[in-house]
Amino acid sequence: MMKQGVNVMPDRNCRGRPWLHGKFKGCGYRLTMGREAILGVLSKHAGHLSAEDIYMKVHPGHPNVGLTTIYRTLDVLSNLGLVYKLDFGEGRARYELAQGPKGAHHHHHLVCTGCNKIIDYTDFIDEEVELLKETERGLSRKYDFNITNHIIQFYGLCEKCKGKK
Amino acid sequence: MMKQGVNVMPDRNCRGRPWLHGKFKGCGYRLTMGREAILGVLSKHAGHLSAEDIYMKVHPGHPNVGLTTIYRTLDVLSNLGLVYKLDFGEGRARYELAQGPKGAHHHHHLVCTGCNKIIDYTDFIDEEVELLKETERGLSRKYDFNITNHIIQFYGLCEKCKGKK
DNA sequence: CTGTTATTGGAAACCATTTTCATTATAAAA
DNA sequence: TTTTATAATGAAAATGGTTTCCAATAACAG
Ligand SMILES: [Mn+2]
Ligand SMILES: [Mn+2]
Ligand SMILES: [Zn+2]
Ligand SMILES: [Zn+2]
Numbered sequence: 001m002m003k004q005g006v007n008v009m010p011d012r013n014c015r016g017r018p019w020l021h022g023k024f025k026g027c028g029y030r031l032t033m034g035r036e037a038i039l040g041v042l043s044k045h046a047g048h049l050s051a052e053d054i055y056m057k058v059h060p061g062h063p064n065v066g067l068t069t070i071y072r073t074l075d076v077l078s079n080l081g082l083v084y085k086l087d088f089g090e091g092r093a094r095y096e097l098a099q100g101p102k103g104a105h106h107h108h109h110l111v112c113t114g115c116n117k118i119i120d121y122t123d124f125i126d127e128e129v130e131l132l133k134e135t136e137r138g139l140s141r142k143y144d145f146n147i148t149n150h151i152i153q154f155y156g157l158c159e160k161c162k163g164k165k
Numbered sequence: 166m167m168k169q170g171v172n173v174m175p176d177r178n179c180r181g182r183p184w185l186h187g188k189f190k191g192c193g194y195r196l197t198m199g200r201e202a203i204l205g206v207l208s209k210h211a212g213h214l215s216a217e218d219i220y221m222k223v224h225p226g227h228p229n230v231g232l233t234t235i236y237r238t239l240d241v242l243s244n245l246g247l248v249y250k251l252d253f254g255e256g257r258a259r260y261e262l263a264q265g266p267k268g269a270h271h272h273h274h275l276v277c278t279g280c281n282k283i284i285d286y287t288d289f290i291d292e293e294v295e296l297l298k299e300t301e302r303g304l305s306r307k308y309d310f311n312i313t314n315h316i317i318q319f320y321g322l323c324e325k326c327k328g329k330k
Numbered sequence: 331c332t333g334t335t336a337t338t339g340g341a342a343a344c345c346a347t348t349t350t351c352a353t354t355a356t357a358a359a360a
Numbered sequence: 361t362t363t364t365a366t367a368a369t370g371a372a373a374a375t376g377g378t379t380t381c382c383a384a385t386a387a388c389a390g
Contacts, residue, residue, distance in 0.1 A: 030356050030367060051346080066370045071347065087252060091378085092346060110310055119308055131296045136319065143284055144324035145275055151318045154301065159309035195336060195387050216378080231339045236378065256347085257377060 023080050034058075034065040038073045042083065047096025048118050054095070088118060088153070108152040114161025128152075188245050199223075199230040203238045207248065212261025213283050219260070253283060253318070273317040279326025293317075 020039055024031045041057045042049070049057075055070045074095050077083035086094045088111050099105070108128070110119040136147045156162075185204055189196045206222045207214070214222075220235045239260055242248035251259045253276050264270070273293070275284040301312045321327075 028367090032356070032368065034369080064370080068348085068371080069369060072368080087254065089252060110304055110308060110312075112310070113313075119310075121304060121308070127296055128300060131292055135293060139275055139286060139319060140321075143275060143286070144327075145277070145284075145319075145321050146327045147275075147319050147321035148278075149320040151316060151320070153316045154304060154310075154312050155314040155316070156305075156310050156312035162309075162311045193336090197337065197387070199338075229339080233340075233379085234338060237337085 020082065023082060027080065029076060034062065034069045035073050035076075037062045037065060038070060039077075042077075042095070042097050047084075047120070048086065048094045049096070050092050050094050052092075088116070090116065108154075110154045110156070112158035112161055113155050114157050114164070117158050117160075119158075185247065188247060192245065194241060199227065199234045200238050200241075202227045202230060203235060204242075207242075207260070207262050212249075212285070213251065213259045214261070215257050215259050217257075253281070255281060273319075275319045275321070277323035277326055278320050279322050279329070282323050282325075284323075 021031060023029075024035070029035075037058045038054060041054050045057065051067065051070050051074060054074075055065075055067050058065050058070070074083060074085070078085045078095070082098055083095050084098055086096060086109070088094060088109070105122065107120045107122045110121055112118070132150065136150070139145055140147055186196060188194075189200070194200075202223045203219060206219050210222065216232065216235045216239060219239075220230075220232050223230050223235070239248060239250070243250045243260070247263055248260050249263055251261060251274070253259060253274070270287065272285045272287045275286055277283070297315065301315070304310055305312055
Protein backbone atom coordinates (compact mmCIF):
# COMPACT_ATOMS: atom_id res chain seq x y z
CA MET A 1 0.00 0.00 0.00
CA MET A 2 2.93 2.40 0.43
CA LYS A 3 6.60 2.67 -0.43
CA GLN A 4 6.03 0.78 -3.61
CA GLY A 5 7.23 3.50 -5.91
CA VAL A 6 10.81 3.87 -6.97
CA ASN A 7 12.73 6.27 -4.77
CA VAL A 8 12.63 9.51 -6.69
CA MET A 9 14.80 11.62 -4.41
CA PRO A 10 18.44 12.35 -5.12
CA ASP A 11 21.22 9.89 -4.39
CA ARG A 12 22.01 10.87 -0.80
CA ASN A 13 18.69 9.42 0.21
CA CYS A 14 19.90 5.91 -0.65
CA ARG A 15 20.55 4.88 2.90
CA GLY A 16 20.26 1.16 3.36
CA ARG A 17 21.63 -0.29 0.16
CA PRO A 18 23.30 2.39 -1.94
CA TRP A 19 25.60 -0.08 -3.72
CA LEU A 20 22.68 -2.09 -5.02
CA HIS A 21 21.11 0.95 -6.66
CA GLY A 22 24.47 1.97 -8.01
CA LYS A 23 25.29 -1.40 -9.44
CA PHE A 24 21.95 -1.70 -11.11
CA LYS A 25 21.94 1.71 -12.69
CA GLY A 26 25.60 1.63 -13.49
CA CYS A 27 25.25 -1.58 -15.46
CA GLY A 28 22.27 -0.35 -17.44
CA TYR A 29 19.70 -2.32 -15.50
CA ARG A 30 16.44 -0.69 -14.59
CA LEU A 31 15.53 -0.55 -10.94
CA THR A 32 12.04 -1.96 -10.84
CA MET A 33 9.53 -2.52 -8.12
CA GLY A 34 9.97 -6.27 -8.27
CA ARG A 35 13.72 -6.06 -8.05
CA GLU A 36 13.57 -3.80 -5.06
CA ALA A 37 11.18 -6.16 -3.36
CA ILE A 38 13.48 -9.09 -3.99
CA LEU A 39 16.50 -7.21 -2.69
CA GLY A 40 14.46 -6.27 0.34
CA VAL A 41 13.65 -9.88 1.11
CA LEU A 42 17.25 -10.96 0.58
CA SER A 43 18.62 -8.37 2.96
CA LYS A 44 15.94 -8.80 5.56
CA HIS A 45 16.17 -12.56 5.93
CA ALA A 46 19.36 -14.49 6.60
CA GLY A 47 20.50 -16.40 3.55
CA HIS A 48 19.78 -19.78 2.01
CA LEU A 49 16.44 -18.90 0.44
CA SER A 50 15.15 -20.78 -2.58
CA ALA A 51 13.53 -18.94 -5.47
CA GLU A 52 10.15 -20.05 -4.22
CA ASP A 53 10.96 -19.00 -0.65
CA ILE A 54 11.64 -15.54 -1.99
CA TYR A 55 8.53 -15.61 -4.13
CA MET A 56 6.39 -16.40 -1.13
CA LYS A 57 7.89 -13.61 0.90
CA VAL A 58 7.56 -11.09 -1.89
CA HIS A 59 4.05 -12.11 -2.89
CA PRO A 60 1.97 -10.65 -0.04
CA GLY A 61 3.26 -7.15 -0.68
CA HIS A 62 3.62 -7.52 -4.45
CA PRO A 63 1.10 -10.04 -5.76
CA ASN A 64 1.89 -9.03 -9.30
CA VAL A 65 5.52 -10.17 -9.19
CA GLY A 66 5.86 -13.60 -10.78
CA LEU A 67 8.20 -16.48 -10.06
CA THR A 68 9.85 -15.92 -13.43
CA THR A 69 10.94 -12.48 -12.35
CA ILE A 70 12.39 -13.91 -9.17
CA TYR A 71 14.52 -16.28 -11.22
CA ARG A 72 15.53 -13.58 -13.65
CA THR A 73 16.46 -11.13 -10.94
CA LEU A 74 18.45 -13.70 -9.02
CA ASP A 75 20.32 -14.46 -12.19
CA VAL A 76 21.18 -10.80 -12.68
CA LEU A 77 22.21 -10.38 -9.05
CA SER A 78 24.28 -13.49 -9.25
CA ASN A 79 26.07 -12.27 -12.36
CA LEU A 80 26.68 -8.91 -10.73
CA GLY A 81 28.26 -10.76 -7.84
CA LEU A 82 25.79 -9.37 -5.34
CA VAL A 83 24.25 -12.73 -4.59
CA TYR A 84 25.68 -16.24 -4.25
CA LYS A 85 23.80 -19.12 -5.82
CA LEU A 86 24.21 -22.13 -3.56
CA ASP A 87 23.62 -25.82 -4.11
CA PHE A 88 23.19 -28.13 -1.16
CA GLY A 89 22.15 -31.11 -3.23
CA GLU A 90 18.44 -30.72 -2.63
CA GLY A 91 17.52 -30.39 -6.28
CA ARG A 92 16.88 -26.68 -5.97
CA ALA A 93 19.19 -23.69 -5.76
CA ARG A 94 19.41 -21.42 -2.76
CA TYR A 95 20.58 -17.84 -2.66
CA GLU A 96 22.22 -15.49 -0.21
CA LEU A 97 23.43 -11.92 -0.35
CA ALA A 98 27.17 -11.85 -1.03
CA GLN A 99 27.54 -9.17 1.59
CA GLY A 100 24.85 -8.37 4.10
CA PRO A 101 24.19 -4.68 4.81
CA LYS A 102 25.86 -5.09 8.16
CA GLY A 103 28.94 -6.66 6.60
CA ALA A 104 28.48 -10.42 6.57
CA HIS A 105 31.47 -11.96 4.87
CA HIS A 106 32.53 -14.94 2.88
CA HIS A 107 31.89 -18.15 4.73
CA HIS A 108 31.52 -21.87 4.22
CA HIS A 109 28.72 -24.26 5.06
CA LEU A 110 27.95 -27.20 7.28
CA VAL A 111 24.99 -29.17 5.96
CA CYS A 112 22.96 -31.71 7.90
CA THR A 113 21.98 -34.58 5.62
CA GLY A 114 19.28 -35.54 8.08
CA CYS A 115 17.18 -32.39 8.29
CA ASN A 116 18.84 -30.05 5.78
CA LYS A 117 19.82 -27.63 8.48
CA ILE A 118 22.56 -25.35 7.21
CA ILE A 119 25.14 -23.67 9.38
CA ASP A 120 27.30 -20.78 8.22
CA TYR A 121 30.71 -20.93 9.77
CA THR A 122 33.52 -18.45 9.77
CA ASP A 123 35.52 -20.09 12.51
CA PHE A 124 38.83 -21.59 11.53
CA ILE A 125 38.65 -19.33 8.56
CA ASP A 126 42.08 -17.91 9.26
CA GLU A 127 43.81 -21.21 8.78
CA GLU A 128 41.46 -22.11 5.98
CA VAL A 129 42.10 -18.90 4.14
CA GLU A 130 45.81 -19.41 4.44
CA LEU A 131 45.72 -22.93 3.06
CA LEU A 132 43.15 -22.01 0.46
CA LYS A 133 45.38 -19.27 -0.90
CA GLU A 134 48.33 -21.62 -0.93
CA THR A 135 46.36 -24.36 -2.63
CA GLU A 136 44.91 -21.99 -5.19
CA ARG A 137 48.35 -20.65 -5.97
CA GLY A 138 49.73 -24.16 -6.42
CA LEU A 139 46.82 -25.35 -8.52
CA SER A 140 46.90 -22.25 -10.69
CA ARG A 141 50.56 -22.76 -11.45
CA LYS A 142 50.44 -26.50 -11.91
CA TYR A 143 47.39 -26.61 -14.15
CA ASP A 144 47.66 -23.14 -15.66
CA PHE A 145 44.23 -22.38 -14.26
CA ASN A 146 42.76 -19.02 -13.36
CA ILE A 147 40.86 -19.77 -10.16
CA THR A 148 38.06 -17.35 -9.37
CA ASN A 149 35.94 -19.20 -6.89
CA HIS A 150 35.60 -22.19 -4.64
CA ILE A 151 33.01 -24.29 -2.87
CA ILE A 152 33.66 -25.86 0.51
CA GLN A 153 30.91 -27.73 2.25
CA PHE A 154 30.93 -30.23 5.07
CA TYR A 155 28.15 -32.78 5.25
CA GLY A 156 27.05 -34.75 8.26
CA LEU A 157 24.45 -35.03 10.99
CA CYS A 158 23.49 -32.24 13.34
CA GLU A 159 23.11 -32.74 17.06
CA LYS A 160 19.42 -33.56 16.67
CA CYS A 161 19.82 -35.96 13.77
CA LYS A 162 22.80 -37.87 15.04
CA GLY A 163 20.62 -39.31 17.79
CA LYS A 164 18.13 -40.98 15.47
CA LYS A 165 19.01 -44.33 13.91
CA MET B 166 28.49 -61.65 -26.98
CA MET B 167 30.21 -63.40 -24.12
CA LYS B 168 30.71 -62.99 -20.40
CA GLN B 169 27.20 -61.74 -19.99
CA GLY B 170 26.12 -64.43 -17.56
CA VAL B 171 26.61 -64.12 -13.84
CA ASN B 172 29.89 -65.61 -12.72
CA VAL B 173 28.97 -69.04 -11.43
CA MET B 174 32.37 -70.13 -10.19
CA PRO B 175 33.40 -69.93 -6.55
CA ASP B 176 34.49 -66.73 -4.92
CA ARG B 177 38.24 -66.93 -5.58
CA ASN B 178 37.50 -66.36 -9.23
CA CYS B 179 36.34 -62.81 -8.57
CA ARG B 180 39.51 -61.20 -9.78
CA GLY B 181 38.95 -57.67 -10.95
CA ARG B 182 36.25 -56.44 -8.63
CA PRO B 183 35.71 -58.89 -5.79
CA TRP B 184 34.40 -56.23 -3.42
CA LEU B 185 31.68 -55.19 -5.79
CA HIS B 186 30.31 -58.71 -6.05
CA GLY B 187 30.67 -59.16 -2.34
CA LYS B 188 28.94 -55.93 -1.46
CA PHE B 189 26.05 -56.65 -3.77
CA LYS B 190 25.42 -60.17 -2.61
CA GLY B 191 26.14 -59.40 1.00
CA CYS B 192 23.53 -56.67 1.09
CA GLY B 193 20.87 -58.81 -0.51
CA TYR B 194 21.13 -57.22 -3.93
CA ARG B 195 20.98 -59.42 -6.99
CA LEU B 196 23.86 -59.21 -9.38
CA THR B 197 22.22 -58.64 -12.73
CA MET B 198 23.53 -58.28 -16.22
CA GLY B 199 22.70 -54.60 -16.31
CA ARG B 200 24.46 -53.92 -13.03
CA GLU B 201 27.56 -55.73 -14.13
CA ALA B 202 27.61 -53.77 -17.36
CA ILE B 203 27.32 -50.49 -15.47
CA LEU B 204 30.10 -51.44 -13.09
CA GLY B 205 32.18 -52.40 -16.07
CA VAL B 206 31.74 -48.99 -17.66
CA LEU B 207 32.48 -47.19 -14.41
CA SER B 208 35.71 -49.07 -13.85
CA LYS B 209 36.86 -48.91 -17.45
CA HIS B 210 36.43 -45.18 -17.94
CA ALA B 211 37.88 -42.46 -15.75
CA GLY B 212 35.22 -40.77 -13.65
CA HIS B 213 32.80 -37.89 -14.16
CA LEU B 214 30.27 -39.77 -16.27
CA SER B 215 26.66 -38.66 -16.38
CA ALA B 216 23.84 -41.21 -16.26
CA GLU B 217 23.35 -40.74 -19.96
CA ASP B 218 27.07 -41.09 -20.66
CA ILE B 219 26.92 -44.44 -18.95
CA TYR B 220 23.76 -45.37 -20.78
CA MET B 221 25.37 -44.68 -24.12
CA LYS B 222 28.41 -46.75 -23.25
CA VAL B 223 26.35 -49.64 -21.95
CA HIS B 224 23.83 -49.59 -24.78
CA PRO B 225 25.86 -51.08 -27.66
CA GLY B 226 26.60 -54.25 -25.70
CA HIS B 227 23.31 -54.32 -23.80
CA PRO B 228 20.57 -52.65 -25.84
CA ASN B 229 17.97 -53.92 -23.42
CA VAL B 230 19.27 -51.99 -20.43
CA GLY B 231 17.25 -48.82 -19.95
CA LEU B 232 18.17 -45.40 -18.59
CA THR B 233 15.95 -46.04 -15.59
CA THR B 234 18.13 -48.97 -14.58
CA ILE B 235 21.22 -46.81 -14.90
CA TYR B 236 19.74 -44.33 -12.43
CA ARG B 237 18.57 -47.03 -10.07
CA THR B 238 21.90 -48.81 -10.08
CA LEU B 239 23.84 -45.59 -9.55
CA ASP B 240 21.61 -44.87 -6.61
CA VAL B 241 22.34 -48.26 -5.07
CA LEU B 242 26.07 -47.92 -5.70
CA SER B 243 26.03 -44.46 -4.25
CA ASN B 244 24.26 -45.64 -1.11
CA LEU B 245 26.72 -48.52 -0.76
CA GLY B 246 29.51 -45.96 -0.91
CA LEU B 247 31.04 -47.56 -4.00
CA VAL B 248 30.34 -44.56 -6.20
CA TYR B 249 30.41 -40.82 -5.62
CA LYS B 250 27.64 -38.68 -7.03
CA LEU B 251 29.12 -35.38 -8.13
CA ASP B 252 27.58 -32.03 -8.98
CA PHE B 253 29.51 -29.51 -10.99
CA GLY B 254 26.59 -27.16 -11.46
CA GLU B 255 25.72 -28.33 -14.95
CA GLY B 256 22.19 -29.37 -14.07
CA ARG B 257 23.04 -33.06 -14.23
CA ALA B 258 24.81 -35.37 -11.82
CA ARG B 259 28.06 -37.09 -12.62
CA TYR B 260 29.42 -40.24 -11.08
CA GLU B 261 32.78 -41.78 -10.36
CA LEU B 262 33.96 -44.96 -8.69
CA ALA B 263 34.87 -44.25 -5.07
CA GLN B 264 37.96 -46.36 -5.51
CA GLY B 265 39.25 -47.37 -8.89
CA PRO B 266 40.47 -50.98 -9.27
CA LYS B 267 44.04 -49.72 -9.36
CA GLY B 268 43.56 -47.73 -6.19
CA ALA B 269 42.50 -44.25 -7.15
CA HIS B 270 41.90 -42.29 -3.98
CA HIS B 271 39.90 -39.46 -2.60
CA HIS B 272 40.55 -36.28 -4.49
CA HIS B 273 39.11 -32.86 -5.14
CA HIS B 274 38.13 -31.08 -8.33
CA LEU B 275 39.11 -28.13 -10.42
CA VAL B 276 36.27 -27.10 -12.72
CA CYS B 277 36.56 -24.84 -15.77
CA THR B 278 33.50 -22.63 -16.03
CA GLY B 279 34.36 -21.99 -19.66
CA CYS B 280 34.39 -25.49 -21.15
CA ASN B 281 33.38 -27.70 -18.20
CA LYS B 282 36.74 -29.42 -18.19
CA ILE B 283 37.26 -31.17 -14.86
CA ILE B 284 40.63 -31.89 -13.33
CA ASP B 285 41.15 -34.32 -10.47
CA TYR B 286 43.87 -33.16 -8.20
CA THR B 287 45.61 -34.90 -5.38
CA ASP B 288 48.51 -32.49 -5.11
CA PHE B 289 48.68 -30.37 -2.00
CA ILE B 290 46.50 -33.00 -0.47
CA ASP B 291 48.88 -33.48 2.44
CA GLU B 292 48.39 -29.97 3.71
CA GLU B 293 44.74 -30.06 2.77
CA VAL B 294 44.14 -33.28 4.63
CA GLU B 295 45.82 -31.87 7.69
CA LEU B 296 43.75 -28.71 7.73
CA LEU B 297 40.61 -30.56 6.78
CA LYS B 298 40.96 -32.87 9.74
CA GLU B 299 41.62 -29.95 12.02
CA THR B 300 38.67 -28.01 10.66
CA GLU B 301 36.37 -30.98 10.88
CA ARG B 302 37.41 -31.61 14.45
CA GLY B 303 36.77 -27.99 15.37
CA LEU B 304 33.45 -27.81 13.60
CA SER B 305 32.30 -31.10 15.09
CA ARG B 306 33.01 -29.90 18.58
CA LYS B 307 31.70 -26.38 18.15
CA TYR B 308 28.43 -27.29 16.46
CA ASP B 309 28.01 -30.81 17.86
CA PHE B 310 28.01 -32.11 14.31
CA ASN B 311 28.99 -35.55 13.10
CA ILE B 312 30.84 -34.79 9.86
CA THR B 313 30.94 -37.64 7.37
CA ASN B 314 31.81 -36.00 4.12
CA HIS B 315 32.95 -32.87 2.38
CA ILE B 316 32.95 -31.19 -0.98
CA ILE B 317 35.81 -29.02 -2.16
CA GLN B 318 35.79 -27.63 -5.64
CA PHE B 319 37.71 -24.81 -7.26
CA TYR B 320 36.14 -22.98 -10.17
CA GLY B 321 37.88 -20.92 -12.79
CA LEU B 322 39.17 -20.87 -16.34
CA CYS B 323 41.49 -23.44 -17.81
CA GLU B 324 44.49 -22.53 -19.92
CA LYS B 325 42.43 -22.67 -23.11
CA CYS B 326 39.49 -20.67 -21.81
CA LYS B 327 41.40 -17.94 -20.03
CA GLY B 328 42.60 -16.72 -23.41
CA LYS B 329 39.16 -15.99 -24.80
CA LYS B 330 37.38 -12.77 -23.87
C1' DC C 331 13.51 -77.17 -11.60
C1' DT C 332 10.26 -74.12 -9.02
C1' DG C 333 8.56 -70.39 -6.37
C1' DT C 334 9.35 -66.08 -4.35
C1' DT C 335 10.20 -61.55 -5.12
C1' DA C 336 13.87 -58.26 -6.47
C1' DT C 337 14.58 -56.10 -10.71
C1' DT C 338 13.43 -54.47 -15.08
C1' DG C 339 11.93 -51.39 -19.33
C1' DG C 340 8.91 -48.09 -21.05
C1' DA C 341 5.82 -44.63 -20.52
C1' DA C 342 4.10 -41.19 -17.79
C1' DA C 343 4.78 -38.12 -14.08
C1' DC C 344 7.53 -34.82 -11.65
C1' DC C 345 9.37 -30.42 -10.84
C1' DA C 346 12.83 -26.75 -10.81
C1' DT C 347 14.16 -23.77 -14.18
C1' DT C 348 13.96 -21.64 -18.88
C1' DT C 349 11.90 -19.94 -22.98
C1' DT C 350 8.41 -17.52 -25.62
C1' DC C 351 5.87 -13.65 -26.68
C1' DA C 352 2.65 -10.13 -26.38
C1' DT C 353 2.13 -6.39 -22.99
C1' DT C 354 3.82 -2.97 -19.69
C1' DA C 355 6.71 0.15 -17.38
C1' DT C 356 11.35 2.47 -16.81
C1' DA C 357 14.26 6.09 -17.78
C1' DA C 358 16.09 9.12 -21.06
C1' DA C 359 15.00 12.50 -24.49
C1' DA C 360 12.26 16.15 -26.13
C1' DT D 361 5.37 17.00 -18.73
C1' DT D 362 4.96 14.17 -22.80
C1' DT D 363 7.10 11.18 -25.94
C1' DT D 364 9.95 7.38 -27.14
C1' DA D 365 12.92 3.35 -27.29
C1' DT D 366 13.37 -0.71 -25.30
C1' DA D 367 14.29 -3.28 -20.93
C1' DA D 368 11.44 -5.91 -18.06
C1' DT D 369 7.45 -8.45 -17.07
C1' DG D 370 3.76 -12.29 -16.29
C1' DA D 371 1.49 -16.24 -17.89
C1' DA D 372 1.74 -20.20 -20.18
C1' DA D 373 4.28 -23.53 -22.49
C1' DA D 374 8.52 -25.90 -23.05
C1' DT D 375 12.59 -28.14 -21.27
C1' DG D 376 15.28 -31.77 -19.41
C1' DG D 377 17.15 -34.47 -15.79
C1' DT D 378 15.33 -37.60 -12.66
C1' DT D 379 11.45 -40.50 -10.45
C1' DT D 380 7.51 -43.08 -10.24
C1' DC D 381 4.26 -46.65 -11.87
C1' DC D 382 3.21 -51.07 -13.13
C1' DA D 383 2.94 -55.26 -15.51
C1' DA D 384 6.47 -58.45 -17.14
C1' DT D 385 10.83 -60.73 -16.22
C1' DA D 386 14.76 -62.86 -14.27
C1' DA D 387 17.92 -63.97 -10.08
C1' DC D 388 18.69 -67.33 -6.96
C1' DA D 389 17.54 -70.00 -2.56
C1' DG D 390 15.62 -74.23 -1.71
MN1 LIG E 1 25.52 -19.03 4.11
MN1 LIG F 1 37.14 -36.99 -9.90
ZN1 LIG G 1 19.83 -32.42 11.22
ZN1 LIG H 1 38.05 -24.46 -20.09
